[in-house]
Amino acid sequence: MLVSRPSLYLLAASLGLATAQQSSSTNLTALYGSGLSPGAEIFYPSDPDYSEQVTQRWNLYDAPTYFGAIKPATEADVQHIVNVSAQNNISFLGTGRGHGSTSTLEAVNGIEIDLSNFRTVDLDAENSKITVGGSVNFSQLFDPLYDAGKMLPFGNSRCVGVLGASLGGTVGNLQGILGLGVDYLNSVRMVTANGELVEASNTQNADLFWGMRGAGANFGIVTSATFNLHDNVNGGNLTSIDLLYPGSANTTIYEALKTYDDDIPNELTLNVFSLYNQTSRQVRAPRFAQRKRIKISVANISFNKQSSVVVNVVWFGPEEEVMQHIQPFIAAGPTTNNTKTARWTDWWTVADFGAYVSPSATDCVDGQYYNSYTLGIKQTDPVAMTALFNNLTEFSKANPDFTGFFGVDRYPNAVTLSVPDGDTAYPYREIKSQVTMQSNYHPNSTLDNAANDFFRDARAAVQATSGFDNLSVYVNFAHGDEGPAVWYTPEKLENLTRLKQTWDPMERFSFYQPVPLHYS
Ligand SMILES: Cc1cc2nc3c(=O)[nH]c(=O)nc-3n(C[C@H](O)[C@H](O)[C@H](O)COP(=O)(O)OP(=O)(O)OC[C@H]3O[C@@H](n4cnc5c(N)ncnc54)[C@H](O)[C@@H]3O)c2cc1C
Ligand SMILES: *[C@@H]1O[C@H](CO)[C@@H](O)[C@H](O)[C@H]1NC(C)=O
Ligand SMILES: *[C@@H]1O[C@H](CO)[C@@H](O)[C@H](O)[C@H]1NC(C)=O
Ligand SMILES: *[C@@H]1O[C@H](CO)[C@@H](O)[C@H](O)[C@H]1NC(C)=O
Ligand SMILES: *[C@@H]1O[C@H](CO)[C@@H](O)[C@H](O)[C@H]1NC(C)=O
Ligand SMILES: *[C@@H]1O[C@H](CO)[C@@H](O)[C@H](O)[C@H]1NC(C)=O
Ligand SMILES: *[C@@H]1O[C@H](CO)[C@@H](O)[C@H](O)[C@H]1NC(C)=O
Ligand SMILES: *[C@@H]1O[C@H](CO)[C@@H](O)[C@H](O)[C@H]1NC(C)=O
Ligand SMILES: *[C@@H]1O[C@H](CO)[C@@H](O)[C@H](O)[C@H]1NC(C)=O
Ligand SMILES: *[C@@H]1O[C@H](CO)[C@@H](O)[C@H](O)[C@H]1NC(C)=O
Ligand SMILES: *[C@@H]1O[C@H](CO)[C@@H](O)[C@H](O)[C@H]1NC(C)=O
Ligand SMILES: *[C@@H]1O[C@H](CO)[C@@H](O)[C@H](O)[C@H]1NC(C)=O
Ligand SMILES: *[C@@H]1O[C@H](CO)[C@@H](O)[C@H](O)[C@H]1NC(C)=O
Numbered sequence: 001m002l003v004s005r006p007s008l009y010l011l012a013a014s015l016g017l018a019t020a021q022q023s024s025s026t027n028l029t030a031l032y033g034s035g036l037s038p039g040a041e042i043f044y045p046s047d048p049d050y051s052e053q054v055t056q057r058w059n060l061y062d063a064p065t066y067f068g069a070i071k072p073a074t075e076a077d078v079q080h081i082v083n084v085s086a087q088n089n090i091s092f093l094g095t096g097r098g099h100g101s102t103s104t105l106e107a108v109n110g111i112e113i114d115l116s117n118f119r120t121v122d123l124d125a126e127n128s129k130i131t132v133g134g135s136v137n138f139s140q141l142f143d144p145l146y147d148a149g150k151m152l153p154f155g156n157s158r159c160v161g162v163l164g165a166s167l168g169g170t171v172g173n174l175q176g177i178l179g180l181g182v183d184y185l186n187s188v189r190m191v192t193a194n195g196e197l198v199e200a201s202n203t204q205n206a207d208l209f210w211g212m213r214g215a216g217a218n219f220g221i222v223t224s225a226t227f228n229l230h231d232n233v234n235g236g237n238l239t240s241i242d243l244l245y246p247g248s249a250n251t252t253i254y255e256a257l258k259t260y261d262d263d264i265p266n267e268l269t270l271n272v273f274s275l276y277n278q279t280s281r282q283v284r285a286p287r288f289a290q291r292k293r294i295k296i297s298v299a300n301i302s303f304n305k306q307s308s309v310v311v312n313v314v315w316f317g318p319e320e321e322v323m324q325h326i327q328p329f330i331a332a333g334p335t336t337n338n339t340k341t342a343r344w345t346d347w348w349t350v351a352d353f354g355a356y357v358s359p360s361a362t363d364c365v366d367g368q369y370y371n372s373y374t375l376g377i378k379q380t381d382p383v384a385m386t387a388l389f390n391n392l393t394e395f396s397k398a399n400p401d402f403t404g405f406f407g408v409d410r411y412p413n414a415v416t417l418s419v420p421d422g423d424t425a426y427p428y429r430e431i432k433s434q435v436t437m438q439s440n441y442h443p444n445s446t447l448d449n450a451a452n453d454f455f456r457d458a459r460a461a462v463q464a465t466s467g468f469d470n471l472s473v474y475v476n477f478a479h480g481d482e483g484p485a486v487w488y489t490p491e492k493l494e495n496l497t498r499l500k501q502t503w504d505p506m507e508r509f510s511f512y513q514p515v516p517l518h519y520s
Helices: 010-014 028-035 075-087 103-107 138-148 162-166 206-218 247-258 287-291 319-325 327-331 344-350 382-398 445-464 484-488 490-503
Strands: 041-043 065-071 092-095 109-114 121-124 129-133 185-191 197-201 221-228 237-246 268-277 306-315 336-343 370-377 403-410 433-440
Touching (some): 028 041, 028 065, 028 075, 075 092, 075 109, 121 138, 138 162, 138 344, 162 206, 162 221, 185 206, 197 206, 206 484, 206 490, 237 247, 237 344, 247 306, 247 327, 247 382, 268 382, 306 319, 319 327, 336 344, 370 445, 382 403, 382 445, 433 445, 484 490
Parallel strands (some): 065 109, 092 109
Antiparallel strands (some): 041 065, 121 129, 129 221, 185 197, 185 221, 237 306, 237 336, 268 306, 268 403, 370 433
16 A cells, blocks of 8 residues: 655655755655565554554663654565656665664664565575575574574574674674574675665675675665574573572672683573662553553563563573583572573573563663663673672662663673674674663653763773773664774774775664774
8 A cells, every 4th residue: 555645845746856955744654665575564653553553672771753654565666766766865774673773873863764565584494594685584594494494693682683793793692602693694685775786795796795794774775685594403492590699609700700701612601691670560561562452471570679680591402411510600609590401593582681681671672762772791700790789780770660781691702702703793702792771761850861871881881891992882782972983893893984985875774883984
């Protein structure tokens, strides 16, 4: 269905004139309609079914502004939309699964190119490859891969876009055994800024392919991509153990974690969450979820104004062997534990460590309000982490509307380091742990300033003991305030700025952690 709308720009558009300002009154049907295939659709935010029809954002913090959305049905539609947008000076953003959260997106005032018609999954088990459309999510891959005895690194959320994640890196629980998702990318088909459809791989447009692997949001819209696959590890099963500790054990836990800085089996992943349980209240599903009657498991949690630490262990090996590898955490005396074996695809169903940080509680719910800051570290400093936890606890007590945690995810990086740094734009193979500080105080954005001040100081304090000289942040976890040197490093920006000048000189793909045209 092509929806139409009054337009002040209809005349100018029909005369083929570029208009300087576009807005909610733009008649997108007049501008784009005639060149689109019959399967393509145009939507306006005022349409009653807009939120059902158009991919919504997971996070409302610093969200983009759209005056319309177009759902292309073919690659030629994507080319047409990119061409017409360029001719009419209309900003656009390609959307896969809407989980991208960075304050740089706040600059968007244009149209959403909703890629939800690009969701095919073609498994070629014989050649150990899989080809996926531009907005396929990880959960679509689970059954086909598991049934074929194959694996591919995935982000710890099922609902994230495979390309959104992998064009930046894809870190997660499988990183220890498999390395980064970006290293499994074999080729991409993409529409570039001038509307061309090109392929990039190690043999075609190899320079562009280098940039797509780490800075991929910057050079075009990927309609489909082929990944190489890995054979199952441990028969495709993992063991997941949750260990719960009182907050008073925090320093002991960080000291235990530190013993894994230089010595950790590839098969082991440690996800350490430190949090403060707020005062007793019922957490309600966001309005969006209520309206769509999406059931989410955050209903009756009793919060009790206590701090606690949860360690989630993921082990890709025989269950009976895991204990010998986690003695420092056992010695710390967990008050409860939860041990389960599951398919590698089902970690999110078995890891259960308190509603706010549980992988399954919030990762698939749109329209939430999260403010997060992260950084990568290559050493654990128990003193700095204790200070951060104490500060976070104090901040939580002072702000009862604030629910937050900080997490340290130790992903073994030996396999990640086995790929030479120069092979891809991804800059941070040396990161050993991802530190995430995340908070949620929706709908009370009055806490934005206080939370931002708090987290920026905390990030700087942890950075000072991180083992990195400079702040090092994985592009897909970035808050958005860090800047290109942090997302990409000055070394990588030499190649990346050259690629930007070649492939996107008008900076049309410069909303998601943009690579600048020049950097010195
Ligand atoms: C709950 C949650 C858990 C997460 N866990 C992990 C994790 O464990 N590991 C990890 O690595 N990341 C993780 N992430 C981060 C995730 O990788 C990024 O948010 C990613 O950008 C999401 O992709 P998307 O398609 O869902 O999002 P979108 O918002 O649709 O896309 C984000 C940006 O990526 C670009 N993009 C998306 N699709 C395409 C495409 N087909 N072609 C070109 N550009 C494209 C666009 O610029 C877009 O603005 C997590 C995010 C959330 C919200
Ligand atoms: C928008 O443009 C279409 C196609 O040109 C036209 O049919 C429609 O009447 C226009 N809508 C409005 C409200 O002007
Ligand atoms: C393009 O649009 C932006 C606003 O989105 C405006 O600032 C800029 O001047 C326009 N450029 C041209 C060439 O019309
Ligand atoms: C878009 O523009 C490119 C390059 O100018 C051209 O090759 C392509 O055919 C155009 N595609 C569409 C659908 O307009
Ligand atoms: C992943 O995408 C498929 C296809 O759009 C959808 O049916 C499924 O619900 C998504 N997964 C999750 C966990 O939401
Ligand atoms: C994987 O775990 C399941 C239980 O979740 C079990 O039934 C199955 O036998 C295991 N497979 C292998 C290969 O260990
Ligand atoms: C963290 O551990 C220290 C002891 O090292 C303790 O003094 C502090 O109270 C603990 N913090 C919290 C929030 O429980
Ligand atoms: C939550 O509590 C209400 C009322 O106490 C109860 O009816 C409901 O079943 C509970 N839900 C869950 C998921 O425990
Ligand atoms: C897990 O808890 C059970 C009792 O609930 C206990 O017997 C067992 O020793 C615990 N295991 C660990 C690793 O703490
Ligand atoms: C929060 O407090 C509740 C109530 O005591 C407890 O059941 C729950 O395990 C706590 N959550 C975490 C993650 O510590
Ligand atoms: C820049 O790209 C070339 C290949 O085009 C590569 O050999 C080189 O290592 C890259 N530089 C960095 C810092 O990765
Ligand atoms: C929002 O937070 C501020 C500061 O904590 C508080 O004073 C105010 O009452 C809150 N407002 C709402 C509507 O929750
Ligand atoms: C904790 O707070 C103190 C006092 O404000 C500050 O000096 C320190 O940098 C903070 N540390 C962290 C890790 O947040």
